[in-house]
Amino acid sequence: MIDSTGYRRDIDGLRAVAVLSVVFYHYGVPGFGGGFIGVDVFFVISGYLIGGHIANELDAGRFSLRNFYERRIRRICPALFFMLTSVTLAAAVVLFPPDLHAFARDALFVIPFLANVEFYKAAGAYGAPFSQQIVLLHTWSLAVEEQFYVLFPLLMLAAARFVGRRYWLVLAPLAIISFVLCALAARIAPIAAFYLTPFRGWELLLGALVVLLRPSPHRNPKIRSVLAISGLALIALSDALLTNRTPFPSEYALLPCGGAALLLYAACDNELPVGRVLDNPAAVRIGLWSYSLYLFHWPLLVLARYYAFEPLSISTRILLFLATLMLAALSWRFVERPFRDPNKLHGSARLYIGAFLSAGGIFLGAIFLQRAYSSPQWLTPRERALFPVHTEAQNRCTGSTPGIATDPSCTLGDASKPADTILWGDSHALAMLPAVAAVFAEHKDAVAFAERGACPPLLGVQLHPPRRIDSPIFLATLSATGLEQGDACEQHNDDVLRWVIEKRIATVILAGHWRTYASADQNVGVLFLSDKKLPRPASLAGNPFVFQRGFERLLEALNERHIRIFIVEDVPEIDANVPYTLASAERLGRHPNFALSPRAYETQQLNVTQIFTAMQSRHAFSLLRPQDLLCTRDACAVTQHGRSLYEDGEHLSPAGAAVVEPIFEKLWQ
Numbered sequence: 001m002i003d004s005t006g007y008r009r010d011i012d013g014l015r016a017v018a019v020l021s022v023v024f025y026h027y028g029v030p031g032f033g034g035g036f037i038g039v040d041v042f043f044v045i046s047g048y049l050i051g052g053h054i055a056n057e058l059d060a061g062r063f064s065l066r067n068f069y070e071r072r073i074r075r076i077c078p079a080l081f082f083m084l085t086s087v088t089l090a091a092a093v094v095l096f097p098p099d100l101h102a103f104a105r106d107a108l109f110v111i112p113f114l115a116n117v118e119f120y121k122a123a124g125a126y127g128a129p130f131s132q133q134i135v136l137l138h139t140w141s142l143a144v145e146e147q148f149y150v151l152f153p154l155l156m157l158a159a160a161r162f163v164g165r166r167y168w169l170v171l172a173p174l175a176i177i178s179f180v181l182c183a184l185a186a187r188i189a190p191i192a193a194f195y196l197t198p199f200r201g202w203e204l205l206l207g208a209l210v211v212l213l214r215p216s217p218h219r220n221p222k223i224r225s226v227l228a229i230s231g232l233a234l235i236a237l238s239d240a241l242l243t244n245r246t247p248f249p250s251e252y253a254l255l256p257c258g259g260a261a262l263l264l265y266a267a268c269d270n271e272l273p274v275g276r277v278l279d280n281p282a283a284v285r286i287g288l289w290s291y292s293l294y295l296f297h298w299p300l301l302v303l304a305r306y307y308a309f310e311p312l313s314i315s316t317r318i319l320l321f322l323a324t325l326m327l328a329a330l331s332w333r334f335v336e337r338p339f340r341d342p343n344k345l346h347g348s349a350r351l352y353i354g355a356f357l358s359a360g361g362i363f364l365g366a367i368f369l370q371r372a373y374s375s376p377q378w379l380t381p382r383e384r385a386l387f388p389v390h391t392e393a394q395n396r397c398t399g400s401t402p403g404i405a406t407d408p409s410c411t412l413g414d415a416s417k418p419a420d421t422i423l424w425g426d427s428h429a430l431a432m433l434p435a436v437a438a439v440f441a442e443h444k445d446a447v448a449f450a451e452r453g454a455c456p457p458l459l460g461v462q463l464h465p466p467r468r469i470d471s472p473i474f475l476a477t478l479s480a481t482g483l484e485q486g487d488a489c490e491q492h493n494d495d496v497l498r499w500v501i502e503k504r505i506a507t508v509i510l511a512g513h514w515r516t517y518a519s520a521d522q523n524v525g526v527l528f529l530s531d532k533k534l535p536r537p538a539s540l541a542g543n544p545f546v547f548q549r550g551f552e553r554l555l556e557a558l559n560e561r562h563i564r565i566f567i568v569e570d571v572p573e574i575d576a577n578v579p580y581t582l583a584s585a586e587r588l589g590r591h592p593n594f595a596l597s598p599r600a601y602e603t604q605q606l607n608v609t610q611i612f613t614a615m616q617s618r619h620a621f622s623l624l625r626p627q628d629l630l631c632t633r634d635a636c637a638v639t640q641h642g643r644s645l646y647e648d649g650e651h652l653s654p655a656g657a658a659v660v661e662p663i664f665e666k667l668w669q
Contacts, residue, residue: 010268011045012287013278014260017232018042019290021239023297023324027317034242037256039141040203040249041235042294044260046145047207054156055167055212068153073355075291076146078339079331080139081358083295084110087303088365091135094303096583097373097383099133104369106136111359111366113146115139120195133306138298140195147197148204167212171205178202186250193249200249203257210261221271228266228274234259292331297324309584385643386583388653391434397449398430401492403499410449413440419448421507421667424496425568427453427651429511432568435657436509439664448505450496454527455489456512458550459497459557462487463517464528464537497557507667508558509624511568513650514608518547548611555619565621566667567612571652571660572596572627572636573604578646579653582639595635601627626652626660 018041025035057063084107091103109118119140159170179202185193193199238256246252268275277283286293304320305312312320372378376389390398397410402422411419412433423429423436430451440447455463464487500508519525520540528537529546537543558565576594585592596604612623630636630645637659638645645656652660 008267009284010275010278011049011264012290013268013280013283014041014045014263015287015290016283017235017278018045018260019293019297020286021235022294023321025239026298026301027321032239033244034238034240034246036248037235037238037242037253040253040256041260042141043145043200043203044207044210044257044264046148047204047209048211048264049207050149050152050204051156051167051208052211054153055165058156058160059165063153063157065153065157069149070351072146072149073351074339075336076142077355077358078335079292079295080110080142081362082331082335083292083299084362087135087296087299088362088369090299090303092369094307095135096580097379097387098579099306101370101373103135104366104373106134106139107366108363108370110136110139110143111363113143116141116143116147116195116197120191133302135299135302137302138294144195144197144200145204148201152204152208168209171209171212175202175205175209178205182253183250186247190247203249203253206257206261207264210264224266224268225272225274227262228268228272231259231262231266232274232277234262286325289325289328289332292336293324293328296327296331297321300324300327307587309580309588382642386586387579388644388647388655391654393437394430394433394654397433398451399453400449400451401495402448402450403495403502411446412437412449413446414444415446417444417446419446419503420505421445421509422448422450422496422500422505423509423511424450424457424500425511426451426455426457426513428513428570429509429568431647431651431653432511432657432660434654435661436664438658439661439667443668447509450492450499452489452492455492456514456517456547456550457493457496457510457554458517458529458547459493459553460531461490461493461546461550462530463489464530465526493554497554500558500563501561505563507564507566509566509568509664509667510554512570514547514570515573515605518544518608518611520544544607544611548615551611552615552619555615555621559620564667565619566624567621568624568663569612569626570605570608571650571656572601572630574638574646574649577648578638579644579648582644595638596631597635598627598631598633601631601636622666624663624666626663629660629662630656 018038021032021035021038021041023035023038024032025038029035054063054068088103088107091100095103106115106118109115115136119134119137155170155174156167159167163169178198178200182193182199182202185199234255238252238259242248242252242255263274263278266272266274268278270276270279300320300323304316308316376384379387393410393412397412400410402410413419413436421440423433425432429449430453433449433451436447436449499505516525517527517529520543522540525540525543528540529543529550530537531546531549533549534542534546537546555565574594574596576592578594581592581594584590602609615621627636640655640659643655644653645659647653647656
C-alpha cells in the first residue's frame with residue numbers, strides 16, 4: 001500500500017524477506033542454504049529508493065549533494081556506531097587476544113566503509129570456515145552500499161547534464177558492463193567478485209533502472225499479481241537452491257535480483273495476495289527493524305558460538321534470535337528514529353561534527369585495542385603460554401627468497417659465517433625455523449632460509465585454487481591478456497634452486513605440509529597441482545602423481561650436485577585449533593582430550609609415507625622424524641609444561657619447535 005507521502009509498506013515487507021533470508025541462512029535454518037541472497041535483494045531495494053529519490057529532486061531542480069549525504073549519515077551512522085560500540089565492549093570480554101587484535105583491525109576499516117576491501121584481502125571466501133569467526137564480516141555489504149552512494153549521485157548529476165531525464169542511457173551500459181565482469185570474476189576471482197563494488201554495482205543499478213525507466217505498474221491486478229508471485233518465487237528458489245558452492249554473484253544473482261525488481265515494479269498492495277503477505281504488520285515491523293537486525297544478528301551469533309566453542313543447540317539459537325529481535329527493536333526506536341528526523345535533533349553542522357567525533361572515538365578505541373594486543377607484553381603469562389607468537393626471526397624471514405634483489409636472503413644461526421645449509425619449504429618450514437636457528441647457533445654454523453606460504457619445494461609444479469571454468473580457449477585468452485594468475489610458487493622454487501647451485505650449498509633441509517599436497521582427498525587437499533604431464537587438472541586425483549614427480553625432479557637436481565638432503569616429516573595434525581581449544585576448555589571448566597594417537601598419525605601420513613618410501617629406492621636423502629619426540633606410545637603431545645606446542649592445529653609453536661630441535665642434530669652426525 002502507498003500512502004499520501006509515497007511510502008510503500010510493501011518495500012518494508014520486502015526488506016523483511018531480505019533480512020530474514022540472511023539471518024536464517026546464518027542460523028542454519030533448513031531451506032535457506034542460499035539465504036545470503038538477502039543482501040542482493042537489499043542492494044536492489046537501495047538502488048531503487050536512491051535512484052528514485054535523486055531523480056525526483058533533480059527533476060524538481062532542488063537536488064543537493066550536502067542534503068543527500070546528510071540523509072545518508074542520519075540513516076547509516078547512528079545505528080552502525082551503536083553496534084560497533086556495543087560489540088567492541090562484548091568482544092573485549094569474549095574474544096581471546098589474537099582474535100581481539102584482528103577484530104580491532106577490522107573495525108578500523110569498517111568506520112571509513114572499506115571493510116569489503118579488507119575482507120577481500122584478508123578474510124577470504126564468505127562461506128569459508130575461518131570466516132565464521134570474523135565478528136564484523138557482515139559490514140562488507142555496508143561498505144559496498146556506501147561506496148555506491150558516493151559515486152551514484154555524481155553519476156546522476158553528470159547524466160542529467162548530458163542526457164537529461166534519460167538516465168538509463170548512462171546507467172544501463174554501466175550495469176551491463178558490471179554484470180559481465182561479475183559473471184567472469186565469479187569464476188576467475190570469486191572472492192573479488194563477492195566483496196568488491198565494481199562487481200556488485202549492477203545489482204544497485206538494476207534497482208535504480210526499475211524506477212528511472214519510469215514504468216507504471218500494470219493496471220490489471222491479475223498481471224501485477226503474476227509478476228509479484230514470480231518475483232517472490234524467484235527469491236524463495238534462490239534461498240532454497242543456491243549454496244556456498246554456487247559461483248556467486250554471477251548470472252545466478254539474476255534470480256534474487258530479478259525477483260526483487262519484479263516485486264518493486266508490481267507495487268504490491270492489499271489487492272494482491274503477495275501484497276497482503278508483504279503488507280502485514282509483522283512483515284512491515286521487521287522491515288523497519290531490518291537495518292538494526294542485520295547489524296546485530298551476525299556479531300551476536302559469532303560471539304555466542306565463539307564463547308560456547310561448540311555448535312549451538314536449537315533452543316539456544318531460538319533464544320539468541322529473539323534477543324537479536326529485541327535489540328534491533330530498541331536500536332530502531334531509540335537510535336535510528338531520533339536521528340532520522342532533522343527537526344528533532346541538531347542541525348547539519350552539529351550532525352557532521354557529532355558523526356566525526358563518534359567515528360574518531362571508535363577509531364581511537366580500535367587502534368588502542370589493536371596495539372594493546374599486538375604486543376606480548378600486554379598479555380598475561382597464561383595468555384602468552386596459550387597463544388604463542390612468532391619469534392623475531394620468523395617475522396623477519398617470512399616469505400624469503402634468497403638471492404632476489406628485492407628479497408635479501410635470511411641467514412640464521414651464526415650469521416658471521418657463510419651459510420652452506422638452507423631450510424627450504426612452506427609455512428611448516430617457517431614453524432620449524434626456531435628449532436633450526438637454535439641448533440645451528442649451538443654448533444656455530446649458519447643456515448639460510450627460503451619460504452613461501454602454501455608453496456612446497458617441488459620443481460616444475462604449479463599450484464592452482466580449484467577452477468570454476470575449464471575452457472582451454474577461455475583460459476588461453478586470459479593468459480594472453482595477462483588476466484590469468486601467474487604461478488609465483490614455481491618461480492620461487494626455481495629461484496631458490498638457482499641460488500643453491502650458485503652458492504654451492506652443501507646441505508638442503510626440506511620441510512612442508514606434505515600431506516595436503518600429496519592427497520587426492522578433497523577433505524585434505526585444497527590446491528590443484530599441475531605439471532607438463534597434467535597441465536589442466538580437473539580434480540585432486542592427479543595430485544599424488546604430480547607431487548611425486550615434482551619432488552623427484554628436485555631430488556635429482558640436488559643429487560647430481562652431491563648435495564646432502566634431509567626431509568622433515570610432517571608433525572601430527574590435530575583436528576582442533578590447539579590454543580583456542582585449551583583456552584576455551586579452561587574458561588568453561590572442561591578437560592578435552594583431542595591428542596592424536598601414534599596409530600592415527602601413521603594413518604594420517606600414510607600416503608606421504610608411501611611416496612617417500614618409493615623415492616628412497618631411487619634417490620639419496622635422509623628423513624627427520626619430529627613425531628619421535630612429540631609422540632609417546634599412547635599419544636602425541638599438544639602441550640608441555642602448560643604451554644601450547646601448536647599455534648593452530650598443524651603448525652608447531654616456537655615451544656613445539658624447541659621440543660623437536662634434537663632431530664636436527666643428525667646433520668652433524
